[in-house]
Amino acid sequence: MTTLLAIDTSTEACSVALLYKGEKTHLFEIAQRTHTKRILPMVDDILTNSGIRIAQIDALVFGRGPGSFTGVRVAAGIAQGLALGTDIPAIGISNLTAMAQQAYEQNGSINVLSAIDARMNEVYFSHLMAEKVRLDSDEFIQWKEIIKEQVSSPEKVIQQLSACDKDWTTVGTGWSAYSQFALADLTLNSNITLPSAQYMLSIALPLYKQKQWISALEIEPVYLRNEVTWKKLPGRE
Template identity: 70%
Template sequence: MNNLTLLAIDTSTEACSVALLHQGEKTHLDELAERTHTQRILPMVDSILAQSGIGLNQVDALVFGRGPGSFTGVRVGGGIAQGLALGADLPVIAVSNLTAMAQAAYEQQQATQVITAIDARMNEVYFSQLVAEKVRSEFGEFLQWNEIIAEQVGAPTRLLEKLGELQGEWTTVGTGWAAYEALQNLGANTTITLPSAQYMLSLAVPMWYQKQTISAVEIEPVYLRNEVTWKKLPGRV
C-alpha cells in the first residue's frame, strides 16, 4: 500500500472534499461549498497535490463519490472526475457516498452496523443499511461492507418500514435523520452527517487491488431517482 497513490474527490452533497493517499499517508481538505463546488474543487485538488509534491500524472487512480446526493453535486463530481481522469489517463474507482459515511462511522466510532440516510429533498431520503466484516485476501485484511438494505430513495416512512424491528446496536449517519421528524428519534445520536473523500480512500484501496476500476468514459453518476418532478409555472406547458 505504501507504493499506491490515490486521489479522491467528492462534491455530491453540500460538502466539497479531496483526499490523497501517498506513501502510506492520508491528507485531506474538506469545505462546505453548497453552491461553489465548481469553483473550489480544482483549486483544492491542486493544493493537496502540491502539499505532497506530486503531480496528477503520478497518481495511480482517481476515486470519486458517485452518489447518491444532490443532482447538481453528483453531476459536477462525475464531470470533474471524468475530466481529470481523461487528462491524466487515469483509471477510476467509483465509491458510494452512503458507504463512505458508513466507513467514517467505523473509523471514528468503530461502528460495524450502520444505517445511512441523506436528505434527498422532496420529502425523501437516500438510504441504505450496511454491516461490516473483515475479509482476508492475498492483499491483506480489509473491511467489506455488505448491504442489508440496498441503497435507494424513498419517504422517511419507507425507510422505517424497511428497517422493521432493529436488533443490536446500530449507528446512524447522514443528514436525513435531522431533516425529517419521523426519523429524529432514531437518529438522535447522529454525529456524522456528510461524506468525506478521506473515507473513500479506505474503500478504494481494496477495490484497486481487486481491479475494480473503470475508465473515464465509463463514469456513471448514481442519482437513484429515475426522474425529477418540477412544479409547472402558471401559463407554462
C-alpha cells in the same frame, strides 16, 4: 505503493483526499453552490503540498452519489476530465457507504444506517454491515448492503427497519430532516452528517488491488431518484 486521489462534491461538503506513500491527507470545506469553483484548486493544493503530479496517481476515486443532482454531476464530470487527461482508471464510491466507513474508523461501528436528505419528503438510504476481508497480508473492511441503497420516504425506511437489529449507528443528514424519524426513535446518534473523500480512500484501496476499476469513459453518476421515476412510468419495470 498505491497512490489514490479522491474527490467528492455530492452534498454541501466539498472534499479532496490523497493516499500517498501509505499516508492520507485531506481537505474538507462547506461550499454550497461553489463546488465548481473550489474543487480543482483543492486538488491542486493537495497535490502541490504532497509534491506530486496528477500523472503519478494510480487511480482517481470519486463520490458517485447519491446526493444533490448538481453535486453528483460535478464530481463525475471532474473525475472524468482528470482521468481522461491522465489516462488513469477511476473508482466510484457510494456516498452513503463513505459515511459508514467514517463511522467505522472513528467509532468502530459495524452496523450502520446511512441517510442523506433527498428533499421532497424523501431520503437516500442504505443499511450497511461491515465485514473483514484479507487481501494478501492486509486486512480491509468491506461493506455489505443489508438494505440496498434507495430513495425512500421516511415511512418506508421505518417500515423496512422494523424487523432489524437495532444496535446501529446512524449517519447523515436524513435523520434530522424529518420528524417521522424522531417519532420512531430513529435519530442521528453520531456526529457524522456529510460524506468526506478521505473515507472513500479506505473503501477504494482494496477495490484497486482487485482491479475493480472503470475507465474514464465509463464514469457515471448515481442519482437513485431517476431510477425510481423510470420504474413508475407505465409499462416500465
